[in-house]
Amino acid sequence: MRLALIEDDERIGEFVHNGLAQDGHVVDWVRTGDDGLALLLATHYDAAVIDVMLPGKSGLDVIRGARARKLTTPIIVLSARDSVDDRIAGLEAGADDYLTKPFSFAELLARVHALVRRASTAAEPFVLRFADVTLDLRTRRVERAGGAIQLQAKEFTLLEYLLRNAERVLSKTMILEHVWEYGFDPQTNVVDVLVSRLRAKIDRDYPRKLIHTLRGAGYVLRSEA
């Protein structure tokens, strides 16, 4: 994918740029709002990552400018402020998602992928598969290696979320938002407990483990460690 990055802090820009490049994307990085808007208008990007506090034109001004010119590129805003009205201001300016600093790079990556996928209009499959796990959205039946597995509602929602984002790291915040629709971090271990319950049903009796913990990042569904 081709991505635009507008970030004035050298170190933050560097690791975001390098991280996105490592994931196999082409990244154009500029440091000011004016350059950023010019870049977005000149080239087609699959997604843009924009910091709010920029010298000169602010990140929100860039987004407004881009949206005013009918640009539909998915945009993620990065902000050092996490109050509800900052979030609302970001989304009202035309951003598609909002991430508060400091953020997990894995989470940024997962959100970029989610946005790009949302923008493309592929048909939704009824059966989700990964390795030897299948999840049928219509019958709500879950199987591993042909054997049925009974899941509680929340465990089912979590597995569905992991399957839809296989091979991608999901942070605790993302899981909280998705499974419980909680917009805040309750500073508890609810996510860890739910993951360990799901793991007990999906992984415990099988030699090949699928749900992995990435310390400092979150959880990922993948077939090898």
Place this chain on the structure above:
Amino acid sequence: MSSDPKPEPAPRRPVWSLAFRISAWYVVAFVASLAALISFAIPTVRAAFARADTVVLESQVDRHVAVLSTGLPAYRTAVEGALALGNPEVPVRVRDARGTTLYAHGDLTASRLTTERTTGELHVEIGATESPWPAVVGELRTGALVLALGAIALAVLGGYALTRRGLRPVRELAAAVQDVTRAGELSRRVPERGTTDELDQLSALFNRMLARNQELVAGMRDALDNVAHDLRTPLTRLRGTAELALGAELPVAREALAVCIEESDQVLRMLRTLMDISEAETGILRLERAPVSLGKLAADAVDLYDHVAQEAGVALTVARTAPAMIDADPVRIRQAIANLVDNALKYTPRGGAVTLGVDATSTEAIVHVTDTGEGIDSAAIPRIWDRLYRAEPSRSKPGLGLGLSLVRAIVVAHGGRVAVDSTPGRGSTFTLALPLRVTGELDGSGARAAAPRP
């Protein structure tokens, strides 16, 4: 054994509005002076009429004496002649020196007023039977009464309307204060009329104070934002650099980097919670208020912790849900209840129970979170809401020591209160009380917003 920190003074409920009281006093004063005026005027008029009657009678008796001096027969002819001509009847009696009545006409004893005169041997008395004046006084009294009733009615209605109108700036002031304190609308101003009277001056001064407050709050918010930004930027660099380096081959390095990430997340969580507490305590926490059911928020918290409670072997239930609507930021209140549930689960041993109950009084919506845990030492109770305070036995448990202070800060920012009741060895009950949703607006006629009462 309950703690109830920072009780807020309960606002008094005005029984009668100021407009009502002012107009009542005005009407009382008006009625009193009207009554005094009437009770002075009517006897005065009556006395004046009586004096006029006397003057008329005196001049009449003088004429009788003049006619009588021409002899009794001539007098009699004159009196009866006058009567025959249709003059009003005047009772008369003429007596000699010995008191023998020589001539009498009409009934002197029935007269309102009599007078007498002596001329030579003869003594004459005359009386006045009818007078137009009492009728005039009666009409005057009736007229005064009708006019007075009309004037009182006008005074009651006009006085109330005028004072209500005059006090409108005061009501607007009260409404503005309510918007600023309850809803946090710092940009709210009182309308100024430009009449430069006392109330308008008050409104202008008040607006200046509100503007100053807004500046101070904006300054405080900016300062907090800057602190947050300046702390978050290095944390972002640290965390990002460490995360990207996690791909390193060396397991020792990977472990060290993971620890860096986890610790920076911990610092971030603490920063975020401290910011929330500071903002809530200084009144600059933005609350996205909406009408919500407290029972629904309690159910959400139970839903969030359902499987955690199952794993811990603790029964987590909502025992009762009274209908209780509140005007609150659902995210924040959910967070406060979740923190209480988290806390209760942490201190309740396997086989125990954590029970939520939602109640409503006439002014408050209340959530109780009751556990069967170890309880809290009575000496520790007043301090458990303090920042970073943790009772000694719980030092071993994970947690930041900020959870309960955040709960209190959020609840107090909503105009509510928190309390705890505990018996060591048997368990604790944490209570979170919020003002019930107010449906009517402050209208100055005596109805007032249901206010929190400690």
